[in-house]
Amino acid sequence: MPRFVQFQEFARTEAVVKETRIATKAVEGATVFRPEVRIVYEVEGISYDCWTFDLKTLEEKNGFTARRPVAEAALLPFTVGQEVDCLYCMDNPEQAVVSWTFPIWGVLFLLLSLCLTIVGAVGLAHSLRQDIVSNERKAAQTTRPKPLFFGESVRSTDQPTVPDIRSIAESPGTHLAFRLPLGTQPLFPLIGLTVFAIAWNIVAWTVMAHSFLHPLDEWSDQIFGSVLRSIFCGVGLLLLTAVFHQLLLMFGIGPTVLEISDHPIHPGRRYRLLLLQAGVLRFRELTVAVVCEEIARFHQGTDTITSQKEIFRHPLFSRTDFETTANAPLEQEFFLQLPLGAMHSFRRENNEIVWKIDVFAKVIGWPDIHRECPIVVLPACISDAA
Numbered sequence: 001m002p003r004f005v006q007f008q009e010f011a012r013t014e015a016v017v018k019e020t021r022i023a024t025k026a027v028e029g030a031t032v033f034r035p036e037v038r039i040v041y042e043v044e045g046i047s048y049d050c051w052t053f054d055l056k057t058l059e060e061k062n063g064f065t066a067r068r069p070v071a072e073a074a075l076l077p078f079t080v081g082q083e084v085d086c087l088y089c090m091d092n093p094e095q096a097v098v099s100w101t102f103p104i105w106g107v108l109f110l111l112l113s114l115c116l117t118i119v120g121a122v123g124l125a126h127s128l129r130q131d132i133v134s135n136e137r138k139a140a141q142t143t144r145p146k147p148l149f150f151g152e153s154v155r156s157t158d159q160p161t162v163p164d165i166r167s168i169a170e171s172p173g174t175h176l177a178f179r180l181p182l183g184t185q186p187l188f189p190l191i192g193l194t195v196f197a198i199a200w201n202i203v204a205w206t207v208m209a210h211s212f213l214h215p216l217d218e219w220s221d222q223i224f225g226s227v228l229r230s231i232f233c234g235v236g237l238l239l240l241t242a243v244f245h246q247l248l249l250m251f252g253i254g255p256t257v258l259e260i261s262d263h264p265i266h267p268g269r270r271y272r273l274l275l276l277q278a279g280v281l282r283f284r285e286l287t288v289a290v291v292c293e294e295i296a297r298f299h300q301g302t303d304t305i306t307s308q309k310e311i312f313r314h315p316l317f318s319r320t321d322f323e324t325t326a327n328a329p330l331e332q333e334f335f336l337q338l339p340l341g342a343m344h345s346f347r348r349e350n351n352e353i354v355w356k357i358d359v360f361a362k363v364i365g366w367p368d369i370h371r372e373c374p375i376v377v378l379p380a381c382i383s384d385a386a
Helices: 068-075 104-132 135-140 166-170 187-213 219-252
Strands: 010-027 030-043 046-052 083-089 178-180 256-260 270-277 281-300 303-324 330-337 351-363 369-375
Touching: 010 046, 010 068, 030 068, 030 083, 187 219, 256 351, 256 369, 270 281, 270 303, 270 351, 281 330, 303 330
Parallel strands: none
Antiparallel strands: 010 030, 010 083, 030 046, 178 256, 256 270, 270 330, 281 303, 281 351, 351 369
């Protein structure tokens, strides 16, 4: 097995260059070259004479290159009779080097491995915390309601308990007045997995390429190293497969677009909705419904408990056993009308009334599609009641 001379202690001393040469060696029918410098130096009054160059040359089989000009260029700074600094091994003074270099790839791989270890440790700790921590404690960290729409700002109106809907007006539709923001999968976990997979594969395949360019002479070392590198590269391929699968789930199914004729919603009024579903898909079932949920947060001792219950669901559109193609996407129009007595959207620290459009589909060959679109319902107008 190779000796790890990099971890031995070295000390500096003066040496005199006596000779330089290019050592040669035949490996599998090809000639390889290694720069060598003969130096003379003293350690505690004892004189030593050895052929050396860098840390690799301390091993008889290492330090060779297939390109002779590279080896010759390494010897250019050394001339016969020149005094140079050398580093000798304190445990074995007969070993010394005149060129001390630390490969930049080693530093990069070390930092990359450290970063991957930290990321993995943080992810593992987060996963364990999600499994161990009680639901009450999780709810205690999210007592304040989240924004209904991304980028929502606080407004002061005559209805302060109704969530702000200004961001809807920033998304005009192509067929109807507004395009509703459908919920999508979070990008940050996918980005993290992609970066991790790319970093892992860069390290794995670089090590694999290096092993082919610098093979070991011992068959036992080659077999053992090949098994480890194969496992390392196999894990990289599995990571790339997982990334491809997630990308396919996110972007393989065409976009779902939902547009509405007006927003916010008033109970009793009739609104047009347009559903657009692109992609080459075969649907077993597609349903669209309007849903109302009540969320309550309350304290029980030192715990904060969150209770969420669906109190209203009304189907708006349903279709089974159909297909969509690139030239014939689904384009379906239907209507939404809430009862006059429907409770308006409400938001306070401990209570919420949330209205949303729920889109659910079963697609052959794909996971089920479940996307939610929040909407805002205002209190009923007196004129509508009349």
